[in-house]
Amino acid sequence: MSNIKYILGHFEDPDDLMHGIDKLQENSVSIYDVYTPMPIHGIEDKLGIKRSRLGKVAFCFGLTGTITAISMITYMLVIDWPMNIGGKPHFAFPDFIPIMFELTVLFSAFGMVGTYFFVNHLAPGRAPRVMDLRATNDRFVIAIDAKTNTSHDQIDNILKEAGAVEVKHNERKYVSYE
């Protein structure tokens, strides 16, 4: 009993899963995390997860791109080597807009996705921190830390009553991919 690290409640249906979360919270069982094969809308509010700030990140990276483009073009065409092209002004701002736009998009997309990978620890070759192999396929899994929530039998019952098709007591946190 004491070796159990995590209790996993498997659900087959996202609505049952949401019901399970409600039941656990009513009984003040803390939820470690929920693993699902698809995004579940509304789950963040239930679990009290804050709005992501990635939108602001994307905006800042985008602005960096705009500034990079205008300063690069201005330096090259106006300061470093001004060229007389048909007597037109060196600082031909309307002509700079297409590249300013492209670099804004490029920087915001790469900056945001890079930040996303960084904060979620997503990287090529990183060992997957997966608690159950079916959580990426057809099961909606609630993980409960068994060390902090000690009344295991009660948790089992809550999960089963909420519609869990399977309750697992895991002695190791993650699935081994070796």
Add this chain to the structure above:
Amino acid sequence: MSSHHESILREPLVTGENITYSKVTEDILVPVENKPNKAWWIGFIVSALGAGLWVFSVSWTFWFGIGEWGLNKTVGWAWDITGFVWWVGIGHAGTLISAVLLLFRQNWRNSINRSAEAMTIFAVICAASYIISHMGRPWLFTWALPLPNQYGSLWVNFNSPLVWDVFAISTYFSVSLVFWYTGLLPDIATIRDRAKGTRRRVYSILSFGWNGSVKTWQRFELVSLILAGVSTPLVLSVHTIVSMDFATSLVPGWHTTIFPPYFVAGAIFSGFAMVQTLLLITRKVMNFENYITMFHIESMNKIIILTGSIVGVAYLTELFIAWYSGVEYEQYAFLNRVSGPYWWAYWIMMTCNVISPQLFWIKKVRTSIALSWILSIVVNIGMWFERFVIIVTSLHRDYLPSSWVMFYPSWVDVGVFIGSIGVFFTLFLLFLRVLPAIAMAEVKLLLKSSSDQAKKKLIAEKAVDSGEAEYYLESLEKYDSISPKVAEFQKV
């Protein structure tokens, strides 16, 4: 989830009986987890031969130079730029499906976006290969980039649309790649968790350690939405800039302000035609009929009529403006297009792009798989001719009648073009083998709200108005993959 109630009147996006979450996974991963069938091998061998032809023709071009193409001193741009614009245009549908339809919350995109995005990436690869091979000295491609060099540094001319194009195409390719790969992560994780041994190790590296936790999904959805938000103006800018390669010149026939919207509409038009060409075959060979339904095919055909008609209006506007401008060179350029030595190319373009897609107004045509497929090929041909007409007929009779010529492609031109189609299909077929061709996680999202079985369940529970239920069941008649139990249902 249950907050997403959908009207019973809407067509189901997933058909079939007893579709569960695991069945979605099983169905979609069949081509990835099993040995390929004969159809795949035949397609792959033919495409790989085409890709071989491409390697040979492009190598020939690099070795002997562009003189091996059919270009002459009057027509300095022909099949290369035609092929480039054609491929870039084809690529646009993928972004349109994945980004614009996401912003408009068109859920039917969920089962076609993955393969359409893959198509975008492969089409842009083909387009970029044209850019490199038409440079003459391709190893000097870095001259198009603003890199420090030993000439002073002599920078690129940022006032030139060709430089804008370098930035536009490379941004478009890399952002599309990132969008596509981020969307693939959850599905690669699914393959990983079902695989064993080396396969598991490979997909584990590719999955970036995805685990599907709440925070990962929450951020994933925001990332997808913002990428869609930035890709939408991006895709419009790309073809706008491609059109400016022509529109900012002074050549009669190119120097028109209608080009950006006209090119963008044409790009979406040809792109959807190519999506149709690929998916009609894919759904049959891979047994995806439950996920890519007649509704999807019909919706894409409707977009083809819309964009085809926009293109038609643009053609007529061009003719009108050429006449109305009163500029004799402009007038001659268009008269020459319509009735000059290339009249046949112009009228192939008109027939394939403007007239034949109008057949899709007839419901029987737009819901027929065979006709949709044939018309999609017709549109692809028409759009190739559109670019050929714009490029070659504007150039071949310039201001000096003594230099008027015709353009005749050499075998190298033909080899590079046919070869690029081979490269495209080789990449697409490899994609079908190693990655899920339908976004599994996104289709799973539709299962409880928009699937046929969910709607039937509501009808059985009498949770919906009986008139609406009857309408729904009647409307199912048009789906080709509908279960035989429909008839029984109607009796009940």
